[in-house]
Every structure is written in structure tokens, then in C-alpha cells.
Amino acid sequence: MLLCSRQLLVGAFVCLGLTIMPVDASAEINSANPFLHPSKLDYQAPMFDKIKNSDFLPAFEEGMRQQLEQVDAIAHNKDKPTFENTLVALEKSDELLMRVKWVFQAMTSANTNPALQKVQETLAPRLAAHSDAIKLNEALFKRIKAIYTQRKSLKLDTESSRLVTFYYDAFVHAGANLSAEDKKALKALNQKEAALSAGFVNKLLAATKNAALVVDSVDALAGLSAGEIEAAAVNAKERGLKGKWVLPLQNTTQQPALSLLSNRATREKLFKASWTRTEQGDKNDTRKDIESLAKIRAEKARLLGFKNYAEWNLQDQMAKTAEAAMDFMKKLAPATVSHAAEEANEIQKMIDAEKGGFKLQPWDWSYYAEKVRKAKYNLDESEIKPYFELNTVLQDGVFYAANKLYGLTFKERRDLPVYQEDVRVFQVYNEDGSTVGLYYYDPYKRDNKGGGAWMDNMVGQSYLMGTKPVIYNVTNFAKPAKGQPALISFDDVTTLFHEFGHALHGLFADQKYPSLSGTNTARDFVEFPSQFNEHWATYPSVFAHYAKHYKTGKPMPKTLVDKLKKSATFNSGFALAEVLEAADLDMAWHTISADLPLQDADTFEVQALKEAKVEIREIPPRYRSSYFMHIWGNNYQAGYYAYLWTEMLSDDAYTWFEENGGLSRKNGDRFRKLILSRGNTLDYAQMYRAFRGRAPVIEPMLKSRGLIK
Numbered sequence: 001m002l003l004c005s006r007q008l009l010v011g012a013f014v015c016l017g018l019t020i021m022p023v024d025a026s027a028e029i030n031s032a033n034p035f036l037h038p039s040k041l042d043y044q045a046p047m048f049d050k051i052k053n054s055d056f057l058p059a060f061e062e063g064m065r066q067q068l069e070q071v072d073a074i075a076h077n078k079d080k081p082t083f084e085n086t087l088v089a090l091e092k093s094d095e096l097l098m099r100v101k102w103v104f105q106a107m108t109s110a111n112t113n114p115a116l117q118k119v120q121e122t123l124a125p126r127l128a129a130h131s132d133a134i135k136l137n138e139a140l141f142k143r144i145k146a147i148y149t150q151r152k153s154l155k156l157d158t159e160s161s162r163l164v165t166f167y168y169d170a171f172v173h174a175g176a177n178l179s180a181e182d183k184k185a186l187k188a189l190n191q192k193e194a195a196l197s198a199g200f201v202n203k204l205l206a207a208t209k210n211a212a213l214v215v216d217s218v219d220a221l222a223g224l225s226a227g228e229i230e231a232a233a234v235n236a237k238e239r240g241l242k243g244k245w246v247l248p249l250q251n252t253t254q255q256p257a258l259s260l261l262s263n264r265a266t267r268e269k270l271f272k273a274s275w276t277r278t279e280q281g282d283k284n285d286t287r288k289d290i291e292s293l294a295k296i297r298a299e300k301a302r303l304l305g306f307k308n309y310a311e312w313n314l315q316d317q318m319a320k321t322a323e324a325a326m327d328f329m330k331k332l333a334p335a336t337v338s339h340a341a342e343e344a345n346e347i348q349k350m351i352d353a354e355k356g357g358f359k360l361q362p363w364d365w366s367y368y369a370e371k372v373r374k375a376k377y378n379l380d381e382s383e384i385k386p387y388f389e390l391n392t393v394l395q396d397g398v399f400y401a402a403n404k405l406y407g408l409t410f411k412e413r414r415d416l417p418v419y420q421e422d423v424r425v426f427q428v429y430n431e432d433g434s435t436v437g438l439y440y441y442d443p444y445k446r447d448n449k450g451g452g453a454w455m456d457n458m459v460g461q462s463y464l465m466g467t468k469p470v471i472y473n474v475t476n477f478a479k480p481a482k483g484q485p486a487l488i489s490f491d492d493v494t495t496l497f498h499e500f501g502h503a504l505h506g507l508f509a510d511q512k513y514p515s516l517s518g519t520n521t522a523r524d525f526v527e528f529p530s531q532f533n534e535h536w537a538t539y540p541s542v543f544a545h546y547a548k549h550y551k552t553g554k555p556m557p558k559t560l561v562d563k564l565k566k567s568a569t570f571n572s573g574f575a576l577a578e579v580l581e582a583a584d585l586d587m588a589w590h591t592i593s594a595d596l597p598l599q600d601a602d603t604f605e606v607q608a609l610k611e612a613k614v615e616i617r618e619i620p621p622r623y624r625s626s627y628f629m630h631i632w633g634n635n636y637q638a639g640y641y642a643y644l645w646t647e648m649l650s651d652d653a654y655t656w657f658e659e660n661g662g663l664s665r666k667n668g669d670r671f672r673k674l675i676l677s678r679g680n681t682l683d684y685a686q687m688y689r690a691f692r693g694r695a696p697v698i699e700p701m702l703k704s705r706g707l708i709k
Contacts, residue, residue, distance in 0.1 A: 251451020
């Protein structure tokens with residue numbers, strides 16, 4: 001998951017709002033604030049050893065003040081509007097604001113605390129108002145529109161021409177053409193949305209922490225390894241619980257331990273803790289928040305002239321329309337449901353063969369699926385994990401593939417400060433020795449860390465600003481007890497390759513203008529490089545290089561490798577179904593008409609899945625509406641389908657590699673040149689066609705999932 005790109009980050013914090021609020025006198029910046037000037041560290045890396053919680057609010061306030069001052073000068077410039085005095089000037093106007101915003105996003109998503117959460121909720125409406133003050137500025141839009149109208153006669157290069165269109169579309173999208181009265185109404189809706197979204201994020205973090213399963217007896221953890229049980233004991237100790245064991249929740253509905261726990265009662269408790277985490281009727285219950293968010297977004301879309309939020313939000317995406325996205329998902333539904341039903345039948349047979357005496361439930365699926373996999377392929381997770389030690393996977397797998405494809409090398413930097421002791425930093429080099437940028441990696445689950453995995457920038461690449469990329473990846477793998485190896489599942493391996501695909505997209509940014517740089521692309525394109533990079537996790541030469549036993553260093557035996565390959569599409573119906581259900585839920589929430597009353601979250605969810613014809617009793621959505629962070633807090637609203645859409649792109653693109661010799665520098669350089677380094681400088685369909693030679697097709701995706709031969 002990509003967390004935020006430059007304009008998307010602005011969207012997550014800023015595209016909502018009312019009027020500019022007065023600066024808090026207590027938040028006035030002083031000359032010692034570490035954000036006031038670019039960091040003197042290499043690549044302007046954040047000075048985490050100097051940054052304090054109290055530095056953020058003053059830096060935000062000063063960043064907004066500086067940008068508004070510059071915007072006012074641009075909007076009221078007496079010279080006629082030109083590309084340089086308007087759009088280039090706008091690109092330079094938010095230097096301080098972006099510097100603090102990127103670091104704040106990193107901290108609040110991966111290493112937050114009550115002080116930062118308070119700042120986060122305070123800032124949401126302020127930043128929202130700030131965005132509206134720019135995007136709804138009539139004088140500024142008049143200048144942008146003048147440039148847009150004469151764009152064909154300006155003889156601009158491709159990237160500059162794209163920037164003209166980008167700004168014009170962004171301002172129109174934000175409501176620049178509305179009447180003064182409608183702008184006022186829009187600002188009010190934006191402010192409400194900003195506050196609710198910020199509140200949702202913090203409620204979800206607290207609810208997830210509170211819902212961790214506390215176990216009284218080690219017998220209840222039967223099936224977990226000694227290391228995993230020890231880690232659960234450490235989790236309990238850290239929470240001040242004596243004689244207990246704690247299984248923290250990850251952000252998804254299904255939890256990793258469900259595939260291992262042999263005690264059915266424990267499985268049920270763990271599943272229900274996950275399923276109901278934000279539905280306890282307490283201060284962290286999110287249902288009223290999401291009901292209001294959906295209503296506000298529908299009202300905003302109507303005000304902007306659209307029948308629903310999805311129709312408004314997808315204009316600049318590769319799919320273009322909600323209908324195109326939903327039609328794509330409808331094509332997947334029948335085969336997915338059929339395949340999942342076959343898998344459920346196989347699992348039920350296993351339960352019956354063991355005389356279980358019960359009907360398959362969601363908390364049984366992962367555990368018995370592992371049994372079926374072992375029976376069909378003589379393979380279970382405990383055999384595989386010893387060959388996937390985290391550091392080995394990172395350096396001998398992820399980095400190795402990047403070297404073979406793109407010529408990259410990585411040197412660990414221990415001299416740069418980090419925001420948490422587990423974070424590692426690597427300097428990235430091209431084959432010719434030139435530097436690319438910095439890469440930070442934050443591996444382990446923490447209670448003050450958002451769930452899931454993601455990539456983002458700490459510094460964005462831009463020739464205009466003279467900056468190179470500083471990128472970070474975050475995962476939530478279980479931290480081993482001291483002295484134990486960090487062994488991960490093959491799903492975790494795939495996650496690491498996925499997130500590094502985003503990192504490559506950011507590292508290879510090659511743009512002049514910050515707004516078009518790197519991962520500043522549409523949601524249904526930005527997941528393409530990450531999903532594509534997953535393919536190298538199973539590429540024979542790459543796999544052989546990292547899949548080595550953590551004790552002996554010996555490669556995974558061929559018999560085990562063959563089993564893993566044969567089981568590659570096992571449980572694919574389940575995996576696709578839970579994502580498809582979540583994508584349909586997202587689209588249902590964001591195709592609500594503004595004429596409808598507030599929806600009841602529980603009733604709406606059940607009805608939405610039924611109408612989408614993907615309701616599968618034994619397979620719940622990957623995210624329930626009430627803890628669907630992507631769409632209520634991470635700017636994926638009406639965009640979660642992007643994971644499936646871009647899977648189509650990635651599988652189709654990978655077939656090009658297969659047809660042209662597979663993993664090679666020549667092929668990697670071509671992909672870097674035509675996709676990874678292009679940012680948002682071309683129409684996405686045009687960009688893909690330039691690489692593939694044609695439009696994408698869905699068949700490779702269906703074949704990869706095992707849905708067709």
C-alpha cells in the first residue's frame with residue numbers, strides 16, 4: 001500500500017476545509033525549529049535526533065503562512081499570467097509545508113503518541129481550510145485558466161504541458177468553478193470531512209490496540225511455535241500483564257495466527273476480537289463516523305455536479321469512471337465466487353474427515369486451509385518459514401532483484417538518525433556509482449504504529465527544488481523475542497517485495513516538478529509498480545538467492561520449492577474474494593446518492609455485499625467497513641478497486657518480461673525508463689501502451705490466480 005504521494009498527501013490532510021483560521025500564538029516558530037530550513041544531513045534526510053513533538057505545529061503554521069503569502073503574490077501579480085510566474089511559482093510555494101508534512105505523516109502513521117495525535121486532530125481543519133484558500137482562490141484560478149486556454153501555443157515540453165493540465169484539472173476538481181455560495185457550502189463539508197477522517201484514524205489505532213487478544217493459558221496457544229509464544233509473553237509483559245499472553249491485531253480481518261492455532265475456541269476469540277474491534281459501543285466505535293463521512297462525501301459530490309462521490313473522484317484515474325471500475329470487478333465476481341465455493345467444500349471435507357462436527361466458519365478457514373494444503377501438496381507453513389529470515393529476504397532477495405534488474409546497490413547507513421530504533425537506513429546507488437537517494441525500512445509491529453504496510457516519501461525528488469528522493473517502507477511483521485530470528489511467512493515475503501516496488505517507483509522519480517514526481521499518480525496506476533515487483537519474489541534465480549535456512553544457510557530443497565510452486569494458486573479463491581468484497585464495499589459506500597439518509601453501517605455492509613453478488617458466508621471482507629483504514633483515513637475512497645485493476649496491469653506487464661527473456665538488465669532498464677521513472681508526466685493508458693505495445697488484458701491475471709488455464 002502506498003500511503004501518500006505529494007498531492008495525495010495534500011489530499012489526505014488538506015483538500016478539505018473552511019476559512020483560514022488564525023495562527024495560534026503559542027505555535028509561533030522560533031529560529032531553532034529543525035523544519036525551518038532544509039536539513040543539512042545527506043539528501044536533506046530528517047533530523048530525527050533534533051525533532052520534538054512541539055516542533056510540528058509551529059512549522060505547519062509557518063509553512064501555511066509562507067505559502068499563502070506566496071500564493072497571494074502570485075494571484076495578484078500585475079504581470080500577465082505565464083507558466084513561470086504562475087505554475088512554477090506555485091510549485092515552489094509549499095517547500096516548508098511539505099518538509100514538515102512528510103515527516104509528520106511518517107511519525108503519525110508509524111510511531112505516533114498522544115501529543116502527535118492531538119496535533120493531528122488540531123491540524124486537520126486548519127490544513128483543510130488552507131487548501132480551500134488556495135484551490136478556491138478566484139484570482140489564482142483566473143491565471144491558471146488563462147494559461148490552460150493558451151497551452152497549445154506556449155510550446156511547452158511534455159512535462160510542463162502536463163503540469164498545466166494537472167493544475168487546471170485539480171482546481172476544477174476542487175470546485176474552482178462553483179459560485180461563491182456553493183464554495184462556502186463546500187468548505188463547510190470539507191472541514192467536517194477532515195475532522196471526521198482524522199478522528200477515525202486515531203480511534204482505529206486505539207481500538208486495534210485495545211482489541212488485542214489476551215490469553216490466560218499457554219495451552220490456548222497450541223500450534224504456535226515456541227518463539228511466537230515467547231513473543232506473546234513479551235507483548236503481555238510490555239502491557240503490564242502478569243501470567244498472560246497477548247496476540248496483537250493486524251489491520252486485516254483475518255489474523256496470521258489463525259492459520260496455526262489448533263484451539264478452536266482461541267481462534268474464534270481472535271477472529272471476533274478482530275471483527276468487532278471498532279464496534280464496542282465505546283469512544284473508539286467508528287460506525288457513526290463512517291456513516292457521516294459517506295454522507296458528507298455524497299453531498300460534496302452533488303454540490304460539485306456529480307451523482308455520487310465515486311463519479312467525481314475517478315475522473316483523473318486510469319479507469320476514468322465508476323462504471324468502468326465496477327464492470328471490471330463484475331467480470332471477476334463469478335469465477336471468484338465459484339472458485340471460493342470449491343475451496344470451502346474442500347475445507348469442509350477436511351473438517352468432516354477429522355470428525356470435527358461443525359460447519360466451516362471464518363475463524364476456521366486459515367487453519368483448515370493449511371491442513372488441506374498439507375494434504376494436497378505435503379506442505380505447511382512451519383516447513384517454509386525457516387527459509388525466510390527477514391534480513392536475508394530484504395538483502396538477498398529484494399535488493400538482489402533490484403540489482404539484477406536495475407543495477408542498484410545498497411549500503412547501510414548507521415550514521416543517520418531514525419525515528420525508532422528498529423528502523424534501518426540504506427543509501428542507494430546506480431550501477432555507475434551515482435547516487436539515487438535514501439531508503440528507510442521500519443519492519444516490526446508496534447502498538448503506536450498503524451496496521452498494514454506502506455511506502456511514502458520523507459523528501460520528494462524534483463530537479464526544480466534540487467532534491468533527491470528519501471523513501472521509506474513500513475511493514476508490521478511480528479518482532480521476534482530477543483535472540484530469536486525474524487522468520488516471516490511467504491505472504492510476508494510478497495508484502496516486502498510489493499512495498500519495495502512502491503519504493504522503486506519513488507526512487508526512480510525523474511521529474512522537474514514536485515507535483516508530477518514519482519508516485520504522484522492515480523490510485524489505479526500507483527499500485528502497478530508494487531504489484532509488478534511481487535513477481536520477482538518467485539523468480540527462480542531470485543528465490544534461490546534468498547530462500548535459505550536461517551541456521552544452516554542451505555537453500556530450500558528442490559522438493560520443497562516444487563511443493564511451493566504447485567501450491568501457488570492454492571486458496572486463490574479466498575484471497576481474491578476477500579479483496580473483491582472490500583473493493584465492492586468501498587464502491588458501495590461511495591456511490592450513495594446524497595438524497596439518501598444516513599446509512600446504518602452494519603445493515604449497509606450486508607446489503608452491499610449481497611447486491612454485488614460476492615457475499616460469501618465463510619469469507620468476510622479483508623476489511624470491515626468500520627476499520628477500513630484505506631477508504632476512511634488513507635485516501636483510497638472509491639479507489640480500493642485499484643489493487644485489482646493494477647494486478648491486471650502487473651500480470652500483463654510480467655508476461656511481456658516472460659516473452660522477452662525474463663529478468664535482465666535490458667528489460668529492467670526498459671521498465672524503469674517507460675514506467676518507473678515517468679511519474680505523472682503522461683496519460684496512464686498511453687504510458688502503459690508505450691511499454692506493452694497494446695492496452696492491458698485481463699487474461700494473465702485470471703491465469704495467475706488459477707481462475708483459468
